[in-house]
Structure formats: C-alpha cells, structure tokens
Amino acid sequence: MRKAMTVALAALTLLTTQFTPSYALSPPAEPSPSPPSAAAATLPGGKDNFVVSQGNLRDGSRANWVRLGTYVFNGNGTVNASMYLWKQTEHKARTQTNVEPDTSCATDSLTSTANVRRCKVLTANGFSGTAPGDAAGGTFILAGDTVTITWTTGRTGNETWQVVPSADGKLVRLNFQTSSFATHGYAYGSTATLATRRAMSTVQQHPATLKQDLAGWNSDKVTQSAGQTFTHQVFKTCAQTTHCLTYLQKNSTSACKGSSGCPNYGGGTPANVTSIQYYLAKLSSFDRRDTLWHWCTCLAMERSNEKCYTGNSHVKPMYQIIDDSGNFHGWVGVEASYYATGGEVNRPRDMISVFRIADFR
Numbered sequence: 001m002r003k004a005m006t007v008a009l010a011a012l013t014l015l016t017t018q019f020t021p022s023y024a025l026s027p028p029a030e031p032s033p034s035p036p037s038a039a040a041a042t043l044p045g046g047k048d049n050f051v052v053s054q055g056n057l058r059d060g061s062r063a064n065w066v067r068l069g070t071y072v073f074n075g076n077g078t079v080n081a082s083m084y085l086w087k088q089t090e091h092k093a094r095t096q097t098n099v100e101p102d103t104s105c106a107t108d109s110l111t112s113t114a115n116v117r118r119c120k121v122l123t124a125n126g127f128s129g130t131a132p133g134d135a136a137g138g139t140f141i142l143a144g145d146t147v148t149i150t151w152t153t154g155r156t157g158n159e160t161w162q163v164v165p166s167a168d169g170k171l172v173r174l175n176f177q178t179s180s181f182a183t184h185g186y187a188y189g190s191t192a193t194l195a196t197r198r199a200m201s202t203v204q205q206h207p208a209t210l211k212q213d214l215a216g217w218n219s220d221k222v223t224q225s226a227g228q229t230f231t232h233q234v235f236k237t238c239a240q241t242t243h244c245l246t247y248l249q250k251n252s253t254s255a256c257k258g259s260s261g262c263p264n265y266g267g268g269t270p271a272n273v274t275s276i277q278y279y280l281a282k283l284s285s286f287d288r289r290d291t292l293w294h295w296c297t298c299l300a301m302e303r304s305n306e307k308c309y310t311g312n313s314h315v316k317p318m319y320q321i322i323d324d325s326g327n328f329h330g331w332v333g334v335e336a337s338y339y340a341t342g343g344e345v346n347r348p349r350d351m352i353s354v355f356r357i358a359d360f361r
Helices: 200-205 297-302
Strands: 049-056 065-073 078-087 134-143 146-153 157-165 172-179 184-190 210-218 221-230 244-249 276-282 289-296 314-322 328-337 351-358
Touching: 049 078, 049 172, 049 314, 049 328, 049 351, 065 134, 065 184, 065 314, 065 328, 065 351, 157 184, 184 328, 184 351, 200 244, 200 276, 289 297, 314 351
Parallel strands: none
Antiparallel strands: 049 065, 049 184, 065 078, 078 134, 134 146, 146 157, 157 172, 172 184, 210 221, 210 351, 244 276, 276 289, 289 314, 314 328, 328 351
16 A cells, blocks of 8 residues: 655655654663773763664665664663564564544544544554564764764674754754665664653644654655654544544545545545544553554545455554653654565565654754
C-alpha cells in the first residue's frame, strides 16, 4: 500500500498536503571493551543519553533494514546501543498494541466523518511489550564537532556524526555523516534519563512547529524529503485513553485513490472516500516509545467493510526527543511496514523509512 500521509510523512509514504502500554526499562546492552585511554572522555555536546533512528536503504536492494533505540555515551569512553531492528529479509506481521481510543476521540460507526474508528492501534512487530533485541557496545572519540564510534561487540564497524548543540545548550543533534553499515540516520541527546518522557496531552499542545525529514524505500527506490510540517495540534486528546491522540483527515488529494488499492470506494470512484485514519499512541510509561499508525478508510471498505483495517497499513515506531529540562521536541522514528504476504515478488511493496519529526533540525 502506498498511502502518503498529509501530516507530512514524506515521499512514498506521506501526503503532500498538511493537516493543519508496556514493560520495565530495557535491559542494558552488552558490556563495551575498555577504552584505549583511562582519561575521562568528553561526551558529545556534554550529553550522554541519545535517541537514534538509523537505516540501510539502497536503490535496488531487497535487504534493507531500519533500527530504532538509544545510545548511551559513558565518561570512560565507551558507548552502548540498545535498539529495535527490522529487516526486510525477515517479514513479520504488524503487532496489535493494547491501546484503543475511547468514544470521546473515536467511534464504532462505519460512516462517521467526525472521528477515527475505535480500533486497537497497530505498530511494527516486537515494538510493543518487548525489550530491544539488538545490543551493541564500543568506544567513541570526540574530535572537534565530530564524534566517531567504533563498534566492537554486537556489530563491527565505525560511524561518524557531527555534533550540533541547540541555541540554549539543552539539546544536541547528531547529523549523520558516515557509517560502515548504515546509509541514513538521525539522533538527539540530552542529560535527561531515557525514562523521561512527555504525556500525549503535552505532545498535542507543543507550541513549536514540528517538521519532518525522511529517507524512504519503496518500489526499489530510495527517496528523500525535508521540511514537511507535522501539524500535531489537529489531533484530539482522548478523555479516558489519555495516552492516545487521534485525527480523521476528511479529504486527501494525493492518497486513497481508486487506482491505489481502492477501486470501488477510493478517490475518483463514485463513492469517492478519501479520508485517512490517524492514531498516535504512547507505548510505555518507562521509556520514550510512541507509535504512529495510519490507513485510508476506503481500504477497510474494500475488505467487506471492515471496521478496522487489517491489511498493509503504515506502522511507524518512534522515540521522543527530550531536552535536559525534560521538554518535548519531537521524535526520531522509522517505518517498518512490510507487505503482508512477503516473498520476493511483493517485496517492492514494502514501505521502509528513517525519519525525524522535530522542532530543532
């Protein structure tokens, strides 16, 4: 399914118009080897806890992957990664979370044009209720504004990032530069603990503009986009299910077309149903995991008028970006929406991306 989303989730998975939980803390990554020097290492921008999205996305490849999780830099020169990993070569079904919006922000009606349908939110396989399974350890060196990481356990190779502090010094952005294994990445760090997160009500009320940058793979091609607005304030905060936000976009001009999986009900047909269902949910009170789920209403209608679409919807795991003072600044995230039937013939229909939605870009 190639449904671009109007919240500006870009290119192959996003629309061009704007629309203006859980388990205990993750187990520690594998121990890192001792650094080459006993001297105290300078942390990147003075920050230790980073949220990171990273991917290997290449034209013509059918073996792409994305990672999402955390890096922790230590004063002894070591660094530990605790990540979720989704491989294109290992198609896995979407996971149903325990998050279901209440009737204040969702409906059981199949004809409502005011609220999304009351469905349990889906996310990428393993992201809900499961600890990260991809751990790595290594060492790092900061030279000027460049941090170089050498991974030695869990994976091998090097990666470099440019260190860019925010104007107030409370947040650091890492600009992806090079990697032995990845092609794209986004990262943000602060001194706030990785258990620090903001409630969905705070997210919805965040006063600053959030914009998205994305690199995505679909149909054997990698495309990139930058600066698309994610208008988060149009989402509704649920009265009882307060850890969930919802938004029904009533009309889409670039998705949900009859020629794109909705031959009977989509845009351009007599029914002309072009609405999109959006769900944004917290997945844990103990870390920064959120997830975004969206799908065209007409797709559920095509499947014998399903209430909740069970096909190839967009699932986008995300980690909140939090500064030293505990303030919310957006997310780093990935899309790991693998075509349900899998197999080489359908693999080009996979929707894979690495992105950030942030006010500090």
